[in-house]
Amino acid sequence: MADKHSTSTNVFLVMFLLLLFTVNAKTTSAASVTRSRVQIITSNTSVIGAVMDMTSRAGKEARVAMEIAIDHFNAKTSLNVTFYTRNSNGNLFGAIHEATYLINRHKVEAFLGLQTMEEVLSVGEIGSKSQIPTFSLLDSVPQWALDRFPFLFQASPSQFNQMKAFVAIMESCRWNSFTFIYEDINSASTEIIHHLMEIIKDSSVQMNNMVKLSPLVSSSSSLLEELERINMDQCRVFLVHASLKTGVRLFQNAKDKGMMEKGYVWITTNLITDLLHTLNSSTFLTMEGVVGIGSFFADTSSQFHDFSSKFQKRFKLEQPDEENNMPGIFAVQAYDATWIAALALSEKNMSAKKLVDTVSSISLTGITGELRFVNRRSTASHRYHIVNIIGKYYRELGFWSEGLGFSEVVNDRASYDISLQNLGHIFWPGRPLHTPRGWAIPTSISPLRVGVPTMTVFKKFVEVKYDHMHHNYTCIGYSIELFKETVKRLPYYLSYEFIPFNGSYDSLVEQVYLKKFDAVVGDVSVVSRRYQYAEFTHPYTETGLMMVVPVISYHEQWLFVKPFTLGMWALTIVIYIYNGFVLWLIERKHSPELQGSALNQAGILLCLAFTRIFSLDGDQLNNNLTRMITVAWFFVAIIVGQCYTASLTSMLTIRRLAPKVADYETLKNANAAVGYGRGAHVASYLVDVLGFKNENIRSFTSPEEYAHALQNKEIAAVFLEAPFSKLFLAKYCKSFIVAATFGEGGFAFVLPKGSFMVTDFTKALLNVSESGTLQNIEKRMLGSEHCVDMDSIHDEYGRLGLSSFWSLFILTGGTSTIALAVHVITTLRHHFR
Known part of the structure; x- marks a missing residue:
């Protein structure tokens, strides 16, 4: 919106200056204007005028192409189109003056050219007020300008979709970060930023940095300063959206800086790629390894060959100073736009509004392909050339088509693939044998500050040890080892340092929001309320909250x-x-x-x-x-x-493993005490979600405390996260059992909100898991726990002992003893009678 308002202000300023150039036009009466319209209607001649910067290569090509188009049109039709060109010399006021001159002097019926945003807005307003169709060769006319000026047309297809081709290259090469270097030429040059941000928003690609080059300060010294700054970062993929002049200077300085060697990746947009055919061999040497995305047109068609032959002859005569006479995209687009303008003017006796409708209804097969207008805008391009600069020349690698991918053959749908490797070997800067990784260890970078909790209950996950002799901390445990392995698999270098934190887990996560830490590693659970402070990677442990209770004891009497x-x-x-x-x-x-x-x-x-x-x-x-x-x-x-x-x-086999309490409602209704790990989020879950009273929950600091409290009936159950319950039950395998499971997010790494590293860490974690490394770490760090009841003499569950049947033995033994006593007494009584 800021660009729109500033441009609108410029338009009003331009119109004020326009008054100075059009004094004679303003003194012309309304009747004279009417007579000029009558003259056009009754004449078989149509008049087209063009205003452009003919000092630029694009302007030179456009002028010659327009002249050829007029010759072809007049030769193939019975009409006579007169064509006038005026040179703006790249000056806004010159463009206004020349447009006004063409209206007053030659009574033009249509305008062509207008290759900058400022020319589009100024001449577009002049054309709309005079009801003259104005065809802009700028490929990024904003919609608000088309809405304001009803006679303005964007005759060149939008090239914004080239950003999709760029993202496709990034994803194919598995680069996730890039630096965007753009030149602030005019308001149109910044339009592409919005489209670039929208496209990467739905991809795995992130913009690492954005560098603006101003034409006023794009000297070698300023370029070197910018290059030194971005070279300190680890990102080695650069997207350049600048004019050819600035781009060449940029690459010359990059070569001097050693940034055109192995490990670097340079990709250019159409602003440079579309003009590569105008460069000399010495310039190519400074740009070796650059990959360019360029506008597409079919240069193998018979129509193009006929046009190219005439263009080269005329261009060589009119521009003897130019080394290369081959036509580029600017020439073929100008040729097609001229045909459209001529066709629209070929139908006479039409009102101005009808003329606009006629242009919108034109469908033409030109050199650039099928041409038609939607809302006075040429339909966007969905196909692009991919080129590679090698030595003293450049070669066409192939094409990228939206929805299809990359191919060496443009019209063979079966040959397309999403992989850039489908185009064959690419010579990157320094000619490496393999695709560059897109990042490098920077010369200066601050390590990632990683917070580690010290209030851990299960030390196998995280344990912070303090070395009193050397006065430093050592962090060990499953979470620490997994983090180290994950960092190794990131697509870039990442240095880090562990910093112990003595506080609750909620406070630890909040430190990321406060920018005290750049990440958190440990037994930190994914909890919804913590998302207000940070983001989480994919969980690396089992999910769920377990209610652990003692098993039923069946050694009571009368079993x-x-x-x-x-x-x-x-x-x-x-x-x-x-x-x-x-x-x-x-x-x-x-x-x-x-x-x-x-x-x-x-x-x-x-x-x-x-x-x-x-x-x-x-x-x-x-x-x-x-x-x-x-x-x-x-x-x-x-x-x-x-x-x-x-x-x-x-009862003696299966039911011996049954829990004493089957659900938490029974505990809550009985007003029973329950336990949890100190510092964990479980306390709030027990109170806020499950409804336990605060006075009935107890915190503990070790598994041994849990077991002792359960066995002594200080608590009826303990609530543990799934990874903790797995360790706890591995140690106390005969005494306790999981009675219920509740939804909970598992453990994950914590990163700042909006950080591009969230996706990178998640991918790296999945890679660790899929490679089998995660299982090896888990077995090594967590698999050494043994059941303490295994060899206990109190193994009353493994076999049937006296504890369950002693009453039967007392009954039968007592009966026998009584019978024996009665028999003895009876016998003695008979004996002594």
Whole structure:
């Protein structure tokens, strides 16, 4: 918007100066203007005027091309187009004066030329007020200018899409950072910055630095200062968007500075690439290795060859000082624009508004391809030449087409590929055998300040050791080793130093926002509220928050009665006694052994109910009814016994690993105390999300404290991040178990908000993981934990011991002892009678 307003101010200033040049035009009456329009309508002759800087190569080529276009048009049609050219000499006021002259003197019906933004705005306003179509050869006319001046057309296709070709080169070569060097020629030269920023926003490419070169101060000394400054950085990929004159001076100074050697990458936009054909061999030597992105046109067509032949002959006669007579993009665009203007004027008896509509409806196959206007703007180009300067010349590598990629053959869709290698070998500066890496270790750079937490609970992830003898810190642990390995795989050099921080993890992350640290490495969890201070890489650990609780202890007394409920036991006993009673009642009169005293009969009944069913066969039964009862009873006894056996087996194997508490709601409702690691974000999660009371949460500083508190029932559960719970359970594998899991982001590296290194670190982390290095580091740093219960004498879970069945042994032993005592007493009593 600033450029727009400043340009608008310039327009008003220009119009004021225009009054000084058009005194005679202003004294002309409205009637004379009307007569001039009548003269055009009734004449078979159309008049086209061109205003351009004919001291520049672009202006020289455009003039010759326009003259050839007029000759071709007149020869192929029955019309007669008169063509007048005026030289602005690159001066804004000269352009205004010459445009006014063409209107007043030659009554031109259309304007051509206007290769700078200032010329477009000034002459465009003159043309619109006079209702004369104005065709600009500038490829970046802003939309607001087209809206303001209804007779203004952008006749050259926009070249902004060349930034997409540049990003494609960057991504193909795996360069993620570049320095943009541009010349502040006019307001149009800065328009490309907006498009460049929009394109790289959706890519992995980042702009490392932006250097503005002013034409007024682009001397060798100032260029050397700029080159020295950017050479101190590690980025070695440079995109140059400058005029040919400034670009040549820039490369001459870069060569003197040693910046055209191996390791450097220089890429030019169309401002330089489109004029490479005008340079001499000595200039090419200073630019060896440069890759250029240039405007595309089909230089193999018969139409171009016919045009080129005529152009070279005429250009050599009119411009004998120019070494090269080949036409470039400026010539072919001027040729096509002239044809469009001539075609529009060929239809007579049209109003000015109708004339504008006619231009917008023209569709022409020119040298540059299919030409048509959308909203008075020539459709944008989507294809570009890719060239490479080698020694004393340059060669065309191939083409880049939007949506297709790179190819050596322009019209073969099957030959396109997203890789720049599809164009063959490229000679970069210094002619290296391989593609430069795009960065180098700078001569002076401050190391990255990396904050490391000291309040760590699990030292295997991060541990800060202080050497009292040498008074320095040493940082070790899984996170530290992983960070070092990740840095090695970054696409650029990165020096760093670890700085211990004694505070909470939230405070540690906030130090990045306060610019006290450039990064944070450690067991730092990805938490949403921390994003207000920094950004995180992809997590390098498992995600989740675990609730760890003790396992159920099954060594309590009377374990053998656990498989059945009380109701089941009662029904089983009642059925057994009932069956025995029926069996005894029916069989007692047939079996003498079932008879006797009442006490004897009661004993026989109980014995029959619980033992005889397994020892009494069918031949001992004298009644078919009792035989039927026995069969059914035996069948039920087998099923009940098998179910009991299976249930007890399940309790002694699978269910021994069940948690004592299955969910956190039970703990919360019971007002139980829970634990967490000191300094972690878990405390706020327990209170704010899970709803625990502040007085019921306890902080601990080591795994041993966790285990002791759980075993002594000081806390009912401990909440640990997934990596910590993995270590904790590896050590206490027989005593504790995960009861519940909650969503949590895992551990990640912390970087400043908006830092381009976030993407680089994430890519490098993935590379570490995919290469298997991450698993090796994890095995080496975290895989040495052994279960402390492994060889314990208290391994009550591994085998069935006395602790679960001592009551049974007391019951049977006590019964035997009592029976023995009764027998001894009875025997002694009979003996002493």
